[in-house]
Structures are given as structure tokens and as C-alpha cells.
Amino acid sequence: MGQTKTIESDLKELELNALLEVTEAINNNLSEESLYKIYHFTLLANLKVKKLALFVESEGQWNCKVFFGVKSEVVDGIPVDQFEGEEKVKALGHTECQEFDHVIPVMHKNQLLALVFVGDIAETAAGFTSNSATTFLEALTNIILVAIENKKLARQQLAQEAFKKELEIAKQVQNYLFPKNLPATDQFEVAAFYQPHHNVGGDYYDYISIDDDQFLLCIADVSGKGVPAALMMSNFQASLHTLVRQTNDLKTIVSELNHQIKFSGNGEIFITFFISIYSKSKKQLRYLNCGHNPPLLQVNLKEDVELTKGTTVLGMFSPLPFIEMGTVDNLDQFYLFCYTDGLNEAINAEEEEFGEDRIMKAIKSVENSKPHELNDAIMKFVNDFRQGQDYRDDVTILSAKFKS
Structure with a gap:
């Protein structure tokens, strides 16, 4: 015992x-x-x-x-x-x-x-x-x-807080990317719509007044989503603005942007990009399409032209394998419609894509409206089509209407 x-x-x-x-x-x-x-x-x-x-x-x-x-x-x-x-x-x-x-x-x-x-x-x-x-x-x-x-939960909570802070910073940074004021006169109006897939996205659009005669319009889409995409696009925007102050030669601008993306992205990040410069005195639009969805240009508010000339996506090759400048002359007035692939790749309940044909039909149905009205109408078309399905990517639209 x-x-x-x-x-x-x-x-x-x-x-x-x-x-x-x-x-x-x-x-x-x-x-x-x-x-x-x-x-x-x-x-x-x-x-x-x-x-x-x-x-x-x-x-x-x-x-x-x-x-x-x-x-x-x-x-x-x-x-x-x-x-x-x-x-x-x-x-x-x-x-x-x-x-x-x-x-x-x-x-x-x-x-x-x-x-x-x-x-x-x-x-x-x-x-x-x-x-x-x-x-x-x-x-x-x-x-x-x-x-x-408990240790794992604590680490997860710290990681979530850090990620939330990163998102807040990235969102603030991204807000500075877009122009605060867009032209809105009877002669010239520019309107944009932007909806990120997450809190922050990788789409970008811009309007830059170069001088009294010329202005620049562009739109871009970086591969990937979230914070990395937003930060890459922030670097892209800063580089573009610096280059435009130095030159208005589109081939030089695009070649330099491509070199910087290839270097900073280690060949793993790509950007589709459309850039155009219009000269009022020459009545000429010069543009380069770098693998982006072809914008639609309504020449003198009559003939519709897809703007396809340019080069491949940026960041894949250095130097670029080819660059073909696109020009449209004798352009007294025009309607320019640009968008990113989040719009045409929107799906409905049957997983059918909205597609470029529906975009063109939607534009035709309201082609005489103002740019901001056109953007609203397009988004109504696509939202009705989606039937509540989530977007699969960021959605950006840039519309511009000019008449001399």
C-alpha cells in the first residue's frame, strides 16, 4: 500500500x-x-x-x-x-x-x-x-x-493587419495615379470609369495636356492583381509622366517604358498599353497599341476604325521586336473609346463572355451621347448581361469626344 x-x-x-x-x-x-x-x-x-x-x-x-x-x-x-x-x-x-x-x-x-x-x-x-x-x-x-x-492565430492576425495596411497604402498611392480633373467642355470632353477587382487593381488611364496644341490619352493593364500590380502601375505612371516632359515621340516613350518594365519586373510582369497624342493644328492622331484591346475611333464622327498598329505587350522583350506607328490624318473631330479586358471578359450565369461584339453594339446604341453618358450606358449593358456574376478582372473605360 x-x-x-x-x-x-x-x-x-x-x-x-x-x-x-x-x-x-x-x-x-x-x-x-x-x-x-x-x-x-x-x-x-x-x-x-x-x-x-x-x-x-x-x-x-x-x-x-x-x-x-x-x-x-x-x-x-x-x-x-x-x-x-x-x-x-x-x-x-x-x-x-x-x-x-x-x-x-x-x-x-x-x-x-x-x-x-x-x-x-x-x-x-x-x-x-x-x-x-x-x-x-x-x-x-x-x-x-x-x-x-494560438501562435498561428496571432501570426495570422498580424499578417492580416499588415496586409490591410499595405492595401490602404496601395489604394492611396493608386488614387494619385489617375488625373484629378478631366476636360469637360463643348469642344472637348474626357470621361473615365474605373472599378478594381479587389480593393486595388492594376488598370491605369491618363490624360496629359502637353501644350496648347497637343494632349495625350492612354490606358493600360498590368498582369496580376492587388498590391503588386498597383505598385507596378504606380512606377509606370511616374515613368510615363517623366518621359512626356522630355519628348512627345511615342516610339521613344514606349521603348523606354518597355525597358524599365522588363528590368524592374524581371521579365515576369507585363503591361498592355495604348497611348495616343492628338495635335489640333495638324488635325492628326498618332498612336501605338502595345498588345491592348483595340480602342475604337470614330473618325470625324462618321467612320469607325479600330486602332491596332503598334507593338507587343510591354515587359516581355527588350528591345521590342517591332514598332509600327499608327496615324489618323485630317481628323477634325472624333470619338475615342478605350477599355481594359475586364469589360469584354465579364461573364453571365452561363459563363458566356460579354465580348467585343456586344461592346460595339452598346456603343452604337448611344453613339451620339456625351462620354460620361456613354460610359454609364456601357456599364448598364454589361451589368444587365452579368446577371449578378462577379467580374473576373479590373474594369476601366476611357472615352473622349473632340470637335474643332
Whole structure:
């Protein structure tokens, strides 16, 4: 009787020391790897557990985090999935799992966190029974795993806060990309519509008054979405404005932009781009289309022309393999309609794309309207077509109407 009490007392002391050691490790904010090592050492050295395999569930898969006393081939052969429904300690037969006597499900708030497979518990040096051992193992494992889970949640929360801050900064940066004021007179009106797929996007449009005679209109779409796309487009906008102050030669501007994108994007980021400059005195529109959706130009408000001449997407080749300047002469008045592929790639419930034909039909139905009215009408057409389906990309429209 006295010997039994001594064994129980020794056991309680061992368990208490183990708990203190684990608690101290958690309080010292040790890494997940360090906590598993302490768990391993505590069970093997202090409590004399002979065989153990700890499986933790993560993203639908079971991963063995700690094992000892058996070969890795034995651990690999454990049919872990068969024990997912267990809620209490279960004794194992040799046909179910060799080398191990019990499987211990570790629960937290009715959720299965882990499965502990143990063997030879009854033969430990302390001589305690399997019931007391499995109960303590369950408690110790629960403490370790909940601590690790809390660390993960804390890291996720910090990451989410950091990402939210990045989004706020990127959104502020992106707001500076777009022109604050667009012309809106009887002679010349420019209107734009922009809707990012996420909080921030990779589309860009601009109007730049070069001098009293010339103005620039452009639209662009960077590959990718979110913060990286927005930051790349911010760099693109800054480079464009710097180049326009130095030259109005479109080939020079596009070649330099391509070089910068290829260099800063490491050949992994591409931008489709349409740029045009109109001269009032020459009544001429010069343009380059760099792999972008062809804008529609209504020449002298009569003939419709797709603006396709130019080069390939920017950032893919350096130098560009070819550049063909597009020009439209004797242009007294015009209507220019530009858009990014988020518009034509919008889908309905049957996953049918809106497409360029519907865009042209929508334009024709309201072709005598003002640019901002045209943009609103186009968006109504596409929203009716989508039937509530989400957009798959950023949507940007740039419309301009000029008459001398």
C-alpha cells in the first residue's frame, strides 16, 4: 500500500514537473519547433514513454510532428484517417496498428486537434497504469497544441493587419495615379470609369495636356492583381509622366517604358498599353497599341476604325521586336473609346463572355451621347448581361469626344 502511494506520488511529481516545463516554454514564447522538441523530451526522458507518434491535422491533412521508439516506416503505415471519428481513448489491436497499444484523440472545443499513438505505457519505469498515462498525455498534448494554435492565430492576425495596411497604402498611392480633373467642355470632353477587382487593381488611364496644341490619352493593364500590380502601375505612371516632359515621340516613350518594365519586373510582369497624342493644328492622331484591346475611333464622327498598329505587350522583350506607328490624318473631330479586358471578359450565369461584339453594339446604341453618358450606358449593358456574376478582372473605360 505504501509502495503504491509512493509510486503515485512520484508520478504526480513527474507530471507536475512536465507541466511546469511546458508552461515555462510557452510563456517564453518559444517557436513551434522548440515546443515539439520539449514535448518529445518530456515524454521520452521524464515520463519514460517508450513509443509515440503524434499526428496533427492541418488543412485537411494529417502530419506526424513527433515520433520515437518506432521506425519511420511504421509511422508511415499508420492508417490515421481511420481514427478521425474517435472521441475517447481507444485500445488498439495488432491488426489495427502494429507497435502501438492506444490511440488518444486530443480535442479542443469539440474539435479534433490531434491523434496520439502510444505503446508500452503499462511498462514504464514509474509503473503507472495506462488510464493515468493516457489522461496525462491527452492533457499535455492539448496544452502544447492549443499554444501552437494560438501562435498561428496571432501570426495570422498580424499578417492580416499588415496586409490591410499595405492595401490602404496601395489604394492611396493608386488614387494619385489617375488625373484629378478631366476636360469637360463643348469642344472637348474626357470621361473615365474605373472599378478594381479587389480593393486595388492594376488598370491605369491618363490624360496629359502637353501644350496648347497637343494632349495625350492612354490606358493600360498590368498582369496580376492587388498590391503588386498597383505598385507596378504606380512606377509606370511616374515613368510615363517623366518621359512626356522630355519628348512627345511615342516610339521613344514606349521603348523606354518597355525597358524599365522588363528590368524592374524581371521579365515576369507585363503591361498592355495604348497611348495616343492628338495635335489640333495638324488635325492628326498618332498612336501605338502595345498588345491592348483595340480602342475604337470614330473618325470625324462618321467612320469607325479600330486602332491596332503598334507593338507587343510591354515587359516581355527588350528591345521590342517591332514598332509600327499608327496615324489618323485630317481628323477634325472624333470619338475615342478605350477599355481594359475586364469589360469584354465579364461573364453571365452561363459563363458566356460579354465580348467585343456586344461592346460595339452598346456603343452604337448611344453613339451620339456625351462620354460620361456613354460610359454609364456601357456599364448598364454589361451589368444587365452579368446577371449578378462577379467580374473576373479590373474594369476601366476611357472615352473622349473632340470637335474643332
